[in-house]
Structure formats: structure tokens, C-alpha cells
Amino acid sequence: MEKSNASHSAASKIARMKESLELQFGHSDDLALYPLRVAGQEGLLCFLTTMTRSTSMMDNVVKPLVIQDLSGISREEDDLMTHIRKHVLAGLTTQLTDRSEGLAQKLGLGFAAIVLEGEPNLLLIDVKDLEVRAVSEPTTQNVVRGPKEGFTESATTNMSLIRRRIINDKLRFEKYELGEQTRTEVYLTYVEGEADERMLDAVRQRLNACSLVSLFDSGSLESLLSPEGIQLFPTVYNSERPDAICSLLLDQRIGVIVSGSPFVLITPALLHDFFQSPEDRYQWFVLSHFVRTIRYIAFFFSICMPALYVAITSYHQELIPTMLLTSIAAQREGIPFPAVIEIFLMELSFELLREASTRMPRIVGPSIAIAGALVLGEAAVQAGIVSNINVIVVSLAAISSYVAPIYSFASNIRLSRYALIVFGACLGLYGVIAGCAFLMIHLSRIETYGIPYVFSRYQRARNKTTC
Template sequence: MIVPENREDLGLQIKAEKGLLENNLSKLRFEIREGFGNTADLRMVDIDFFLKKGLIIYLESMVDAKTLKETTQMLWSKQNDEGAGFSIEDFTILCKMAFGGASIQFVKTKEEIFLAICSGSIIIMFEELESAVSIGMESNDKRTVVEPSTQTVVRGPKDGFIESLSTNVGLIRRRIRNQNLHFEQFVIGEATNTSVYMGYVKGIANQAILEEVRNRLQKISVSAIFESGNIEELIIDKTFTFFPLAMNTERPDTVAGNLMEGKIVILIDGTPFALLVPAVFVNFFEVSEDYYQPFFLGTFIRGIRYLAFMIALLTPSIYVGILTFHHELLPTSLLLSVIAQRASVPFPAVVEVLLMEITFEILREAGIRMPRTVGQMVSIVGALVIGQAAAEAGIISNIMIIIVAITAIANFVSPIYSFAAASRILRFLLIIMASFLGLYGVLLVLVAMVAHLSSLRSFGVPYLAPLAPIIIEDQKDVILRFPIWSMIKRPKYMRAESEKKVFAESSPSPPPRKGGNLG
């Protein structure tokens, strides 16, 4: 369900015809209490206002008690004894005078009353009026803005998204102070009624991609939405793949940078992780910090990420393939050393690798799920103790510990957790194929992986763009990171409405010398 963009505080158009309110407070009180199942935090307060009987309804757990007390006291101070001619319009005007910029709306159906109460609003209604007034007073209990825990930076902003949708929108608007930054609201989940925002920059985002994202969000029909992962699974192209087709982040500067490239952000109430679509393969090797460092340093670090991805993906399978089928690829001295270390190992190389890889995956998950104070200690100490003990017991070789350690460390270099998880899964497939076909099996899997990546689309955008199909203009920000002043246009594959993003097409130069001195 999408919320209309032209929604007026006092002019909300009611389309639902069923469940219209009646002017019987006692009956309505019973229906609302029955609808909420007589929940413990439901409050119904009888009032007399302008000599008319009324009712205030709210959920104590969702409303800010201090704001409720202050605003109701302010409202009562506005009344007098002239109750004649009192109408819902009169009361609404009075509420606007008393509450100023508070969110005030008409509600005319019981369904709207239930939704408003669950969203943190109070409902005020009177005996002889067929409409009620909803006033937003949602509790402000929320986590403070802190540094992201999963995507840390050395140089750059330290603030991260939280579980509050309004706060997250504000963090983006502080970076893009432009009236063309638009957010569309959706309410998704038949039972949870979760608020979802779709954000984009008008005049930059491609209208065809924008319409596709909007349609997919509107077509979602589920009972509950709790996290961005739920939305991601419901809107991405229905393709069986290990690779993520939407990028998630909890960094506002990353979202702002991608919005200015023509991407679309999806924010979900109750989670600090935002979705960025469309997402292509090269996006998972880029972080916003690349653009805060000198371009040569950004290029070097990005190259390290590509190298680390290949190491994490291929090292164990190459080890298995060489020891099983291709001994001639190792220098004689190194081969003799490896054979001597494995002389007492009772398992073939593939079993040895799988045993250690699975053990490390268990340690990784244990470190994540355990309390923070002991999680890191368990991961590090567990890996050292188990690895050393296994080597001394002759279960594995010392070189195997080195292989697993290098693989694990390289896997942590990936800035996006979901992308790193894809390489972890593929690593096991590569190990198994290497045990049957050696390095030929590894090559077959790599060819199949590239073919699979070439077939993927993210909201109509080729997943391997701008590498396949090759787009020469976009190569300034793929493996290499050119200076910002030289990246004049936005990515070609995004088909942005406004292509140009840098208006000075040359590097700043020092002023000319005059008589051997500057100035």
C-alpha cells in the first residue's frame, strides 16, 4: 500500500467506505477494546470538552507521556463554555492552534483508527461527531546516532543509521540539501504495517528504473516485514544466485554518494540497514572512503580488495588441486617440505582443507553470536589453540594452518558482509571440484561463475557492467580510481537523466610565476 504524495494534514481523502465511524462512543469503545484484545497498554480516557462528552484513545507503550501531558493541558486551556455549534472543523482548527506543527489528521474509519493508534498517535473523538482527530505523539525512545559497527572507516563521517526512519532520512538530507531529493512512502506488511521509504534525486535517477522499483514495492504482499533483508528478497530479480543483487549499508555518506550517481535507496523503519539499487558487481569493492583519500591511495586499496577476493575464493582449492594432481607446479624444495609436513597426516588434502574450513566457519559464527567481551577472544584463541593442537596431533599440516589463516583474513577485507558470504559458499564448491578434476575443475567453476554473473540483472542493469558489456567511459572508477576532477560523467550503465557531475574539466594548477616569485 502506497501513501499518497499529496497528503494534506487536514484534507486527507478517505477512500475506504467500510467501517465508518458511528456517533456512539460506548459502542466504539467496545469495538476498539475488542480489536486490541483488551491489551494491557491500551488507554481510554473520558473527557468533557466544550460541554461535549469525548474519548481519548492511545497505546501507552507507543506514546510519549511527557508530550501527551503538555499538549492536552495546552488544549484544555483553549476551551471555553461556548459549546454551541461545535464541529470537527472547529476542533481541528483549535488543535492546530494548540499543537502547532504536530501531525493532525481526520480519521473516518475504524481501520484508520487502529493504524493511527499502532503508529503512536492519540485519537480524540466526540459523541455527536462522525470523524475523529489523530494527533501524532510517537515516543522518542530510540538509539542515538553512533559509528556504524559493521562498516568502519579511517577517514570520513562517523555517524550511522539507526532504527528510526525519520532520523535516517534526516542524516541523508544533511548531506544532500536539495529540494530534488524525494522520498515516497509505502506501508508494507498486512500485519506489521511497516513504513518503507523509497528515496531518489529527481533529475538524476533514471525514470524507467525508478518506476520498476516502485512497481516491485507496490506488488509486495506479505504479512510481516521486519528488516531490509525481507524487502531485498522480495524485490530482487528472481534468479538463483549466491551474489547479492542489492547493496546494503548503514552509512549515510555511502547512501548520499550513490544517490548522486543515480541510484535509489530503500529505507525500512526498525532497521539501520538501507538498500541501494541497482547494484552491480564492482559496487561491492567500492567504499565511500575511497573518495576521501588521495586517488592513488584509493586505487591501491581498491586493488587490494580485488586481490583479497581472489585469494579468499581460490587459495584452498588451488592448494587441493596442486597436491592432488599437479605436483609439478611446485618448486622441488617446496614440494619436499610440504610432503614432509603431510607425512603424518592421515587424511587426503581435500578432507584436511574441508575440516579446517568448517572449523573456522564454526569459530567465526561463535565469535559473532557470543557476547562482545568474550567473542573476539574465543575466535582468536580458539583458532590458535585448535590449529596448533591439530598440527601437533598430526591431524593437519602446518601449511594448512597458513592457507586457512590467509583465506580467512582475505575474506574479512570485503566491505560488504553479504558479498563476502557469497565467496565463502563458492569456496567450498571450488574445493570439491579441485579434488575431482584438479585445477581444470577450478577453471571450469570460474568460467561457469563468470557466465552466471554475465546473465544476472539488477533492475534491468547488467550485473557485470561496466566490465561486461565494456563501457570505456566508466573505467575511471572501477579497478582504478581516477582523480575526482577527471570523473566528469555519472556511470553510463545507470542511464542517469543528468550525466554530468563535475563541471571543471581540468585539474587545478598553480598560479603562474612572476619574476620568479608567486603572486
Template sequence: MLFKKLFKSKTRNIDPWIPPQESRNIKIGKELKANQNRFQEIFGHTSDFYIESLYIGQQEALICYLTTMTDEQAINDKIVLSLSVASVNPLSIDNESELEQFCKEKLAGTQLQLLEYETQVIDNILSGHVILFIKDFTKAISIRMNSISTRSIEEPSTQGIIRGPKDGFTESSDTNLSLIRRRIKNPSLRFEKHTLGSDTATTVYVCYIDGIVNHGILEEINKRISDIKTTAIFDSGTLEELISDKTITLFPLIFNSERPDTISANLVEGKIAIIVDGSPFVLLLPTVFNDFFQISEDYYHPFLMSSFARMIRYLSFMISLLFPSLYLSVITYHIEIIPTPLLVSLTSQRENIPFPALFEVFIMEITFEILREAGARMPKAVGPTVSIVGGLVIGQAVIEAGIVSTSTVIIIALSTISSFVSPIYSFAVSTRLLRFILILFASVFGLYGVALGLLLLIGHLCGLRSFGIPYMAPFAPFIIEDQKDVIFRFPIFSLKNRPSYLKTEKQLRQPNVESPTPPMEEDSG
């Protein structure tokens, strides 16, 4: 009951700048003065809103745009100059066909659109378009002239690359769409557009390959996005929380990546990507547990090397999750299972330690978490130095001061380093939080507590769903045909089918491809 009250969303009326549905059908008026007053009132006295009268031939017109969202030099060259040339000759526009002919002749080479409603004009102005009104005409001309300075394409900052493409997503959705389109030259690649946030009007794209994707999952995603009622979306992380299955869990139910090759490869497998304008992190769904141990680089190296690297990631996850709790339970409750030479060494180390083992472990865990956060938030030039030097200095200092034992520092340091192996930051954070829970279980029940915590964790994971897909697939339910690309990565030519748990329209990923073999030597005799 308490959790329901805490997480229950309270219904409230949102007063958006976008008019309600019944007023979205207000058409553009014929009188230029009325239009000028109307849009001047909507945009108020903001200094970057420009609206001015001009003449096209013998016909009065009105031009308006946001100076901060458009390229004024391009406006002067492609629009104002063309209209000034047109004004030399008498010109009269009386119907829509004449308006279209005028656009073809005088504004050739620009992206044009005829607008009929006021809300369309508002949306286009906010998107960086130039709006041209013509007297006695009920349609406006929208000319795309947006110019927003964006970060250039760079190597992803959160996901290191040894072999593979070095480009990463940026904050521009147009750039991100082109990075995907450049890799998937398929006419069935679709980008569905949504606008979210009554204040921010953030553009969101749902990307998938028609003919492959599971349309049941696609409909569920579009429904959840359409049901979002919020004032602002600034990053994909906000959208992720709004559309995730409403489950109290530490594990991320949606995968995110800065790498276009990772997103493109998963689109080909039948998954769905969500691009949020203003965010370099693209969401990928549905997501399963195994996704957080796979990286696109696994498919750029020989399969034996990739399989070994993947097993190291699984092993690192187990070390990061279990080592502190196992150490605590053994040193506190089960010292009889420790070999005698090792037990003598551990006992001598802890002889002058004034605190119990639980307090030692918590001291070092919190210390390393502080160092990690400090290194992540400080400027890049000094962040790694602070983490490394701080860890060395503090680790050595607490050992010499007799606050914690050497073995405790070794265990916590190994667990912390192992958590960095995970390629996805959100999953590594989940592991760190679960580690504290298992430490508490171990401090009370010993190894039985660790076993109980693992059983509860496995049961929780098996109960999770990501847009209807079991989170632990293909482990639970166990799908034998999908095991070729889970813990081990089989050769590329043997991966013929897409993951069966996605239930894609086309299950076959590649036809029967056999491994090439060297030619047989001919008998010389």
C-alpha cells in the first residue's frame, strides 16, 4: 500500500502552449495585419522573433521566423533576394495552383510546405522554418531554413572502441537518423515521428525495419509513447522511465547506446530504436539481460576471441556482485572452510583492526564509490588522476593506520575494477547497488544469506518483462536455438536465424552459408 501511494501518479491538468484538440482547427486568416498581431501576441516580446511586411510584385506579404533557429544569411540569399527580383514584375496570386507555381519559380531549391492551420505555423516557426503569408490567401508558405549549431560526429565517450567504426551519435536527431540510414540502405527502414512535452515539443523518432519487426511490440511502444502526458523531455533517460514497464527493479529494462553500429545491428535483428532529439543516447527495445554483456565489437573479432571476452564479462559481473559478500560471510561465520595457512594470514592481518568485518567492508565500499563519483564528475583532465591517486593513497593509508585489513582492500578493489568491465553504465550501477544488499544478507546469515539473496535475485529477474518479452530470455525460458550467441559467440556463418524470442516476421537472418574451406590439392601423379 505504501509503495502504491508513493508511485501512484496524480492526475493534473497540464496547460500546454499547444492548443487543445478542438482549437487546433483554427485556420490562417486572410488579413495580414490580423495575422501579424496574432503571432506577435503568441510569441510575445521575445527578441529573437522577427516579423516584417514586404511586397511580392503588387501583392503585400508578411515574413516571420526566429533568428536563433534560422540561418539569416541563407534567408537573405534564397528568399529575400528571390522575392525582390519577383517584385520587379507585376504578380498576382489568386488560387492555390498559382501559389504552387510561384513557389516552383521563385523559391526553387528550398524545402517548401503549404500550411493551413495556426498550430502548423507555430510548430514550423519553433522548428526553424521561415513562414511567408500572402494577402487574401488562407495558406502560408513554410520554408525550411533551420540552422542550429551541433556537436560534430565524434567517438563515443562512454563506450570504448578497439576495432570497429569510430563514429558516435550526437545531440542532433537528423544526424543520428543519417548515421543509421547510412548503414542500413533498406527502403523498409522506417522512422515514425512523435512530438512530446507540452513545453519543449521534443521530437522523438521510433525506428524499425518493416517486414522484420514484431508489429505487436511496435504497437505497444507507440501506444506508450502516445499516452505520455508531460511538460518536458530533455533526454532519452526521461523517456526511458516514462515508457518502461512499471516494475520496482534495479535492473535497466531498456538498453541505450551511443554507437550507431550497435543500434543498426539490433534493428536488423528485429528490435526497435527510439531517438530523442537533443540526446546522443539511443534507446533499444525490447531488452533482455544478455544484451548488457554483448557489444558490437564481438562480431568484428574472431569468434574464439569474442567468446573469451564475453565470458570475462560474465565472470566480472559475478565477481563484482558476490566477492564482498562471500568474503564477509566466510571471515565472519565460516572460517572453518578457509585453508589453515590462509586463515593464519588473515587472522594476523586483522589482529589489530578495531572494527568488525562488516564495518571494514562498508568503509571501503563507500570510499571507492566516492572516488568513482569524484572521478566521473570532475574535469576530464584531472578526473582519472584523482580516482587512481586517491585510491592508492587512501588504500595504503587505511592499511598503515590499522583501520581496515589488507585482504579487505584487495577484495573491494577487485570488485570495483570488475564492475568497470560492463559496457553499459546503467547496468554497472545496478550491480553496485545489489552488492550492498548482498553484503547485508551475508552479515546476518552468512553463506546462507548469500544463497538466499541469489535465489531472490534470480526469481526477480525471471519475473521481469520488457515490452512483453521475458527479461532472462533465452536463459529462462531456455531456448536451445538461441544459445549460439549468448555466453559463447559461434562463427558468423552459423548464426542463421534472428532471436526467436522476438517473434519477428522474418526469422531467417541469412541463407545457408557454409564455412569456406581451402581447395583440395590435386594429385601430381
């Protein structure tokens, strides 16, 4: 009689479990609830078909449970669930739990659950088997010389790419789960003994204090890892190239890998990091320094050239050589707008073309961008809306902004260019100089975890770190 009551109680427990899961998942089509019979006891296998493959589930979980005869095995020390975990599913990642409240969350993370009659514990099995993009060449950082492998959306693959390059038992990966709705896996990576402990503690505190509702890309964490306040320049480095990330990890930096994002973050990032490319280490050092100098000059052109054009043509024509001044005056004859309006019209046109070429399909995007730039530029000049010199200035500034190896840095400095144009239109060269002075002061005041942003070498600042 007592045995019958116990069996009825256990059966009702399985029924309640099934009803609870169906209620939580809203009878979702990918929810699989399969009845099992193990060692003469009724059971239930629960998993999501979208998080694993059916063939993998059958071969690794169902067949071992059904084929092996567990009824005659003596289990004097272990209960049935523990015996299954140790002897039947020993090759899989499993865990026992006596709590069913978080079962739906575990299923969403790619676990399967086995519930048996008369057993107080649930057996959770890690069976996630998801399709991931193969390792391919980075899309935002073209590789001329060096490894042509790029990070993918799989955090496990990204950790493997780092581990393959840093053969060091001091390399560490710490796991976090961020996002109340997404429960995204985030990994903090560093080389123990190289990264500053106080800085590590500061990054850990920020990750633990994160209260995001959802997290789909590493870009959402950049503001969390950046210093407080408005920063006109990026203070977190991101890259698709494993060799770039590994080089910075060996330079005592801290990395952040976000599952679902092919961009790995590095903090702290200094100004000179955004002007360096991994390829600089793969070629003659004289050429590397020359190319790096070109990048700094391009950075100056990108920010200051449109503003200098507006300031000189509007207020300081005496600074222009006579022959060039005559040529500019001839080109501007009949232009109905002042120089500042010309510049803003062309800058807006380039912004529209840049955004359109980014959002359009890859097949037609480049052709539309090239045709749009040529046709619009030529038509605008012939219509007398803008001058030839204006097109040259804006084009050179736009091209110079993308000389920096990191795309995010090129995107941020565009805002500074617009501000300097306004200063130059209002105050001439004095305004441009005042704007550049403001940028220099702003750069000198930026600190990432106590390290000055304009330090030329991170090692020199390491002993002064204060978090």
C-alpha cells in the first residue's frame, strides 16, 4: 500500500513537471518531452530541439539509457541518478540538482533533464550542439600579411583561437552571465601575473554590477568598461584579429569575449593602440614606423583639413599663395553658398553614401557608393552648388579618417571634425587652434583605470595604476 502511494506521488511529480514546462514555454514547438523507462521506473526526458541535434541526443543519451540493463545492478552506495551519471553517461557533462525552479533556464542554455520516479534529484546533461560560423578572414580588418583567421560568434571558438597562440598555463578565462533576458556568456581573459590585480578587480566589479536587460554584442559592454563621463575618443579596443588581441594580452591588458559577437574587447586601450596594426610587427621596422607616421598625419588631416579650408578661405585669404587663391576664386565664382555651407553639404552627402553603402547588399553596395560619389560630385560641381576644391578637401578628409586600422576610432573622430568646422567658421584660425587645444586638453585628461590615455607605452604606466 505504501509503495503504491509513493509511486502515485512520484507520477504526479512528473506530471506536474511536464505541465510546468509546457506552461513556461507556452507549448512551444521546440519543447521535447519524451517518456522514458529506466531500471523499471517511469521517467521523463526534457530538452529543446533547437539547442541540440536529435541524432546526437539519441546516440549519446537515449540509447545508453535504454540499451543498458540497470535493474539488476547493485547500487548500495549510490542512488539511481548518481549511478547513471557515473557509469552510463560518464562521457557527458552532467550535474545533479534537487531544485526544479530553474529547469526552464537550464533547458534554454542547452541542457537536457531526466526525471525519474522515486528519485528526488534531477539529472542535467549538457547536450547543446549549435551551428556556428566557420573561422574565416576578418571582415573589418583586411589582412595583407599575417594570419587570416578571424574571431567568430562562438565564444568557445574564440577562446580556442587565443589559446592556440598563447601557449601559457597562466592564461585565464573567467565566465560571467550577463543580460536578464538573454543570459549571455561573457568571458574575462588575461595572463595571470601580467595583468594588474587592482585593474582586474575593477573590471570584475563592473561586470558583476552590470544590469543589462539583454546583451547581443560586445559593443554594449564598451560603455560599461569605459571611464565615466563623455569621451570623444574610444577607450576600449575591439578587434576581429586573434593576433592583435593576443599581442595586447601579452602586453598586460585584459580581454572580454562575448558569446555571439566576433569582436573581442581589450581594456585599457591607449591612443597609440588605435594607430598600430598587427602587420607592423611582420615587416621591416623602418617601414612600420613610416606607415605609423602616415596614420598620425592622416588623423590630423581628417580632423583639421575641412576646418582649415573654411577658416582660411573665409578669414585669412592672405595665407594662400596668389596663384592658388586665383584658382580657388575662379572655381567659387557663381557658388551661391559660403564655404562652411559647402563643406557641410558635401560632408552630409558623404555620410549618406557611407551609410547607404554599409546597409545595402554586398553585391550592389560598392558599385552604388562609387557611382553615387562620382555622379553626385560631378553633378554638384557642374550645377554650381559646390566647387572642385571643396570636393577635394572633403574627399581627402573622408579617406584620411579610415587610415586608422580600427573602424570604431575612425567613426568617433568624425564628430570632432564637425565641431572644428563650426569653430573655424565662427572664429577663423583662432577658432581652429582653440578647438585643437580643447581636444589636446581632453586627451590629456582621459584616464582608463588610472592610466593616462596618451601614454606611449603601457608598461611605463603599469606601476601607477589606481582603480
